[in-house]
Each structure stands twice: as structure tokens, then as C-alpha cells.
Amino acid sequence: MSKIKLEVRKPEGQVVKAEFDQVIVPGIEGDFGVLPGHTPFITRLRPGILTCIDNTVETRWAIHDGFVTVEADMVLIACEIAEKSDDIDAERAREAHKRAEKRLRVKQDDTDFRRAEMALHRAVARLGSLKSDSEL
């Protein structure tokens, strides 16, 4: 089976450059799997989990804020934050999750909803990428 190239670029540098059997990307309109020969398209990302499948090995990344360009044999992701699931501090993510939820629940005039909501999404994505490593 032919493989698909994946490159993930952050402002701090390129974090992934490898080939996989399948890549599952969190697009703004929903998650989608990419196999070689996909129709070229560009979409925004939503905070979510990028899953790279190679044989039976799955690597997961929590990614937020960016774009994905899909070409026939290539997936290019440009995003401002990408963290490998192994590097994520579960405790911190849980704290952030709680904080964001609280901020959204306790309605105050000066609450920046968009920010709080983004923070919540991020925390959910981070926690999600950890999920099947160790059930939360």
C-alpha cells in the first residue's frame, strides 16, 4: 500500500516529517481521514486530535489553530500549536479545563468568551489526545 507524506510546521519549527498509512485530521467541518490519492483541498483546523497511523502504531498530536493543505500524496499542516500526546501534562490540561469551564459558567461582563471558549477547546483536545493512552 502506498503511503502518504505528512509535514507539520509550527512557527518554532517543523515538528513532523514522515510517511504514514493514514492520517486523521480535525478539520473545522469535522474530522477526516486522508489516504493517498485524496482530492486536493484546504481547510481550517479546529482544536482537536491529529492521528497518524503507520501499520498498527498510532501517534496522536493535539493541534490547534491553523490550516491543512491536502494534496494527492501529501498532507501539509501549518498550525501555531502542536503537541505530541506523550509530552502533554495531563494534570495541567485538566486544571485548564476546569478553569475554562468555570469561566464560561460564571457569567461576568468582562469575561472574554471567545478566549475562554478557545481555552476550553484546547484543553479538551489535549485531554482527548491522551485518552486511550491511559483512560481518564
Next chain:
Amino acid sequence: MAIRDIKIRIDSVKNTRQITNAMKMVAASHLRRAQTRILAARPYANHLDTMLRTLKKKNVASRHILLDDTPRKGKELLVVVTADRGLCGSFNTGIIRRALSFIQENPNTDIVCVGRKGYDSLRKRTDRVIEHYVGIFNDMEFFRSRDVADHVLDLYLHHDYARIKVLYNEFKSAIQQNIIIKTVLPVQPLESDIVSSIDYIYEPDEDTVIEELGCKVMHVDMWRIMLESSAAEQGARMTAMDSATDNATEMIGALTLQFNRERQAAITTEIIEIASGADAINQ
């Protein structure tokens, strides 16, 4: 000057030389780090730039405020990027001078200061400073420059600024910095012919993508500017400290010569005294 005093001077200049030399080394290693980060940002920045160019070429008709580069009337916003620290030659003074002359040429300008040196100086000389960021360069992280970029974006979108320009030191090489003014908003892709020839489908649609893309390009532009300025700062400091070290060495040389002369003179005087004493006894 007495011999003892010269000795004290020599020791104090030696101490200074040690400090300037150490600062030079530190600046050199910071410079290397900044350079690596500039290189690391390139794939991401180029990726966004290519996307932007491709989109711009494709639907010139649906223009977005972030990209619309037809001249408009309105206030100017100048982001002045200096260092947080001094001891780096004319790095900061050059920028401050340029900022003041810019305000004189364009009286309808507001200023956002990044870096302590620029803020300290400009807030005394003009009342145009509306916002300042201090301490970014101590701990350079992408999200910090993104905060600045987001604030500037907000000013551009919700207050009627016609353009946003950034005044900063461009990094040419370790010994050369150029002061330049770059327009960051409306967003302009880099000059290049690289356009993707593939006909992509855009999700949700082109306009949403272009709006978000404009913000992201702005973010990474700001990041690149901060990195360049920080590399230029370290380069300037390295050069300044290098010549300070050279000067100190030269000074130590001159003082040592003077010290030896004085010492020689003292010895000669003593010998003459002894010799004439002996002569007096013999006669």
C-alpha cells in the same frame, strides 16, 4: 600619577575588560540561538505565504480588509521595536531617532512600543505612545509576540487605522543591522512567483480561509520581526562589546607602559641617591 594609583587603574580596567569580554561571549551565543529560530520559522511562514499568494491570485474580487492594499485615509500606527537592555551600540538610539522623525513627517501617528528602551525614551518625548510591551526579549516565546500581533490586529480592525507599520532593526549579519519600516497590515505576501498550481477546494469557503489566514500571517510576521530584532540586538551588542574589550586592552597597554616608566624613574632616582651618598663618604 603615583605608581600605586596606576596599579589600581590597571586592575580596574582589567575587571571591566573581563565583563565586556563575557558579555560578548553571551551575546554571541544568544545570537546563534536567535538565528536558529529565524531559520526554524521559515517553513511555516513560507507555507502560509504560498497559500496567501495562491488565494490572492485566484479571487482578486473578494477582497478582505486584512488584505486590501488600496491606499486609504486614516491614522497611522507605528510599532517601534527596540531592545529591553542597553549596551548595544547605536541599536536603540537609531530606532528612537527614526521614530521621532517619522512622527514629525506623519503627525497623525500613534505608537506602540515593544522593548523597554524605546518606551522609556519615547514616552518622555511624545504623547503618542498608546501601548507598550516590556520584557518580551528576555524570554522569547511565540505566544508573546502573538499577543502583540493580536492587539495590533484588534486596533486595525476596530479603530480606523489605515496602515500598521513596524519600525525595527533588520538582521543583516552579526556586524550589520539595517533600520527598516515594514508595513504589516494590510498583509502583503512576500515577493515571489511560487504559486500553487493545484486547484484546491476550500473549506468552509475562501473568504473564511482568507480572513483566518490574514491573522495567521500577521502573527508569524510579528514573530519573525521580533526574532530579527533580537538577533540584530545581540549582533550589535557583540560588536559593541568587542570594541570595548579592544579599547580596554589598549588602555591596559598604555597604563602598563606608564607604570613601567614610573617604576624605572623611581629606581633611577634611588640609585642616584645611593651613588651620590657613597661618593660623599669616599671623598
